[in-house]
Amino acid sequence: MKQNRVLLIKDVRNLGRSGDIVNVKPGFGRNFLIPYGHAIRATAHTEKLQTKLREERLVKAAEDRKVSERIKSQLEQLTFVVDVRVDDTGHLYGSVNVQDILNLLHQENFQEIEKGQIKLAQPIKQLGNHVVKIRLKEDVDAEMHIRVKNDEFEASLHKKQEEAEHAAVEPASTDYSE
Numbered sequence: 001m002k003q004n005r006v007l008l009i010k011d012v013r014n015l016g017r018s019g020d021i022v023n024v025k026p027g028f029g030r031n032f033l034i035p036y037g038h039a040i041r042a043t044a045h046t047e048k049l050q051t052k053l054r055e056e057r058l059v060k061a062a063e064d065r066k067v068s069e070r071i072k073s074q075l076e077q078l079t080f081v082v083d084v085r086v087d088d089t090g091h092l093y094g095s096v097n098v099q100d101i102l103n104l105l106h107q108e109n110f111q112e113i114e115k116g117q118i119k120l121a122q123p124i125k126q127l128g129n130h131v132v133k134i135r136l137k138e139d140v141d142a143e144m145h146i147r148v149k150n151d152e153f154e155a156s157l158h159k160k161q162e163e164a165e166h167a168a169v170e171p172a173s174t175d176y177s178e
Helices: 026-033 044-077 098-107 151-169
Strands: 004-008 021-024 039-041 079-083 128-136 140-149
Touching: 004 026, 004 044, 021 026, 026 039, 039 044, 044 128, 044 140, 079 098, 098 140
Parallel strands: 079 140
Antiparallel strands: 004 021, 004 039, 128 140
């Protein structure tokens, strides 16, 4: 199958970064990359442009790394709380998925984070504390702490524990009369 060489002008996920010359299928280059301004055809005259784009990419990569490190330090200091509905036994009626986590992040002004950066193997389906990995730009990995809770269920559980402790503390009545 014939491949076309293109010079990427912008970063393209799962393909390459700005300044890279990559081989793509003719239709992908002709119908998507070139018309949308993500790439130009690679020729002998594009070498100068390639050098310029690589230099710009290095500067942008340094800026992105600084921003990612700042976001990481902010994220790892916070614990996000999600209040969910549960049944009598504490099982969630739904789950906390990637979109829910993204909404939490955007509510807390982490607009830079995109859905694809959240690495959640499967939706969260249990009450308690959970850690979610987030892959930020320039391969900076951050951890997000989430507490999934239900106030009513936790209150009833706490009440049951107190009753059990209270019953264990009371001495059993003994009748010594004969």
